[in-house]
Amino acid sequence: MTGHVAVIGGGLAGLTAACDLADEGLRVTVLEARRRLGGATFTFHLDGLEIDNGQHVVLRCYTQYLNLLRRLGSAHALEVQRQFDVPVLRPGVGRTRLRRARVPAPLHLLTALARYRALSVPQRLRAVRAAAALRGLDPAEPALDEISFGRWLDDHGQGGAPRAALWDLISVAALNCPSEHASLGLAAMVFRTALLDHAAAADIGVPTVPLDQVHVLPAERYVTARGGAVHTNCPVRAVRVDRRGFHLFLDQRRLLVDAVVVATTPIAAAAVCPSEANLIPADLHRLGSSPIVNVHVVFSEPVTDLRFAAAVSSPVQWLFDRSGPAGLEHGQYLAVSLSAAQRWISAPVSRLREVFLPALGTLLPAAARTSVTRFFVTRHRRATFQQRPGTARLRPEPATSVPGLVLAGAWTATGWPDTMEGAVRSGHEAAGLVRRHLGGDR
Numbered sequence: 001m002t003g004h005v006a007v008i009g010g011g012l013a014g015l016t017a018a019c020d021l022a023d024e025g026l027r028v029t030v031l032e033a034r035r036r037l038g039g040a041t042f043t044f045h046l047d048g049l050e051i052d053n054g055q056h057v058v059l060r061c062y063t064q065y066l067n068l069l070r071r072l073g074s075a076h077a078l079e080v081q082r083q084f085d086v087p088v089l090r091p092g093v094g095r096t097r098l099r100r101a102r103v104p105a106p107l108h109l110l111t112a113l114a115r116y117r118a119l120s121v122p123q124r125l126r127a128v129r130a131a132a133a134l135r136g137l138d139p140a141e142p143a144l145d146e147i148s149f150g151r152w153l154d155d156h157g158q159g160g161a162p163r164a165a166l167w168d169l170i171s172v173a174a175l176n177c178p179s180e181h182a183s184l185g186l187a188a189m190v191f192r193t194a195l196l197d198h199a200a201a202a203d204i205g206v207p208t209v210p211l212d213q214v215h216v217l218p219a220e221r222y223v224t225a226r227g228g229a230v231h232t233n234c235p236v237r238a239v240r241v242d243r244r245g246f247h248l249f250l251d252q253r254r255l256l257v258d259a260v261v262v263a264t265t266p267i268a269a270a271a272v273c274p275s276e277a278n279l280i281p282a283d284l285h286r287l288g289s290s291p292i293v294n295v296h297v298v299f300s301e302p303v304t305d306l307r308f309a310a311a312v313s314s315p316v317q318w319l320f321d322r323s324g325p326a327g328l329e330h331g332q333y334l335a336v337s338l339s340a341a342q343r344w345i346s347a348p349v350s351r352l353r354e355v356f357l358p359a360l361g362t363l364l365p366a367a368a369r370t371s372v373t374r375f376f377v378t379r380h381r382r383a384t385f386q387q388r389p390g391t392a393r394l395r396p397e398p399a400t401s402v403p404g405l406v407l408a409g410a411w412t413a414t415g416w417p418d419t420m421e422g423a424v425r426s427g428h429e430a431a432g433l434v435r436r437h438l439g440g441d442r
């Protein structure tokens with residue numbers, strides 16, 4: 001197939017589309033506004049350590065993301081646990097765990113809940129009933145996107161302790177939204193896909209190397225090895241269309257191409273696309289944004305043997321041992337990942353230190369007696385869109401009204417939450433549309 005395709009945005013969606021299009025023999029040019037690729041997933045260097053902008057976790061049900069890594073030759077960069085097993089820490093009480101048994105779904109959850117000591121026995125029984133009811137929901141049913149997951153939990157006797165100690169543990173991290181504000185449709189999608197329909201789907205994978213070695217640099221190499229070009233520091237200001245093709249307005253020059261994948265953020269897509277694309281900018285702005293904060297703490301000595309853990313009754317939501325991926329030689333580096341972090345996004349580092357060091361000390365006794373050698377914070381104000389009720393109808397389909405101009409991004413209508421899996425799926429979808437437009441459908 002011949003043709004020149006521009007991919008605007010070098011996040012995971014854009015990189016996926018670029019890999020697919022390069023495989024088709026098309027001439028691909030990736031244009032990324034920032035000085036580095038990766039979008040919401042990147043690595044930076046600090047005092048000899050390789051730091052990810054925020055801990056990223058994958059699940060075994062991320063089939064397209066995992067396939068992409070296999071294709072890029074970097075599947076080894078993830079360690080996926082053999083069975084879903086989450087240590088759950090409680091201040092002053094110690095550990096319990098949510099661990100699936102090796103039996104088919106949904107029995108695997110019964111056994112996990114039966115042993116979950118953060119809930120009383122009657123609470124565990126009621127949680128099993130609620131899980132069965134959730135399993136009966138169709139996430140694609142539009143009415144589910146009109147109500148909040150929190151309301152559904154209340155209606156099913158899952159407010160209070162069960163919400164905090166069980167449902168929020170998963171949904172706040174997966175949807176980056178408190179359950180009272182999250183879409184029931186998206187929550188049903190997460191719980192069904194990851195936990196209720198297939199026993200192995202929620203097995204957790206964490207990168208063993210920095211994120212840029214997991215998919216960012218491998219994708220860049222994949223595209224350039226196939227003749228593609230990748231430009232960073234290269235914002236696209238506007239796209240115009242005429243009978244010759246698509247004109248991209250860059251700061252110093254213009255580029256004329258045969259097709260365009262707009263894989264930016266939603267607000268940038270609204271600004272860049274021509275009016276003929278018929279996007280609804282107000283809808284894209286209404287998608288809003290939700291923050292994620294990571295608190296990074298380096299201890300002089302190891303303080304835990306856990307690779308990761310969740311916490312309840314604590315400001316800590318999830319913590320991860322980052323020592324290996326960051327290249328730390330002595331001590332231990334923990335990252336505390338805080339989703340739906342409105343409360344923390346503007347807090348000074350001193351305040352976060354005041355809150356999170358004692359909180360870690362109550363969860364991990366050794367942390368209370370070990371000195372901290374580094375403490376820093378990464379903040380993403382616009383980490384994901386706000387996955388609240390009513391967002392399904394705001395998420396645009398990848399095809400625009402202009403053939404050859406397509407959208408990609410975890411915020412498009414993928415049916416998935418704003419995740420790496422959603423980004424990869426949208427990249428494939430966009431590349432497929434471009435291929436059909438350029439006449440190479442097989």
Ligand SMILES: Cc1cc2nc3c(=O)[nH]c(=O)nc-3n(C[C@H](O)[C@H](O)[C@H](O)COP(=O)(O)OP(=O)(O)OC[C@H]3O[C@@H](n4cnc5c(N)ncnc54)[C@H](O)[C@@H]3O)c2cc1C
Binds near residue numbers: 058382421
């Ligand atoms: C801290 C954090 C933790 C997360 N944790 C997880 C997790 O554990 N698991 C998970 O699955 N997901 C997680 N996510 C979400 C996941 O990272 C995103 O869903 C996914 O990476 C989005 O990819 P994308 O390509 O759609 O968008 P983006 O990564 O936002 O990429 C868009 C790109 O477009 C570029 N751009 C914008 N405007 C222009 C322009 N005019 N010209 C050129 N380029 C432009 C941007 O600079 C950016 O690089 C997390 C996100 C964050 C921030």
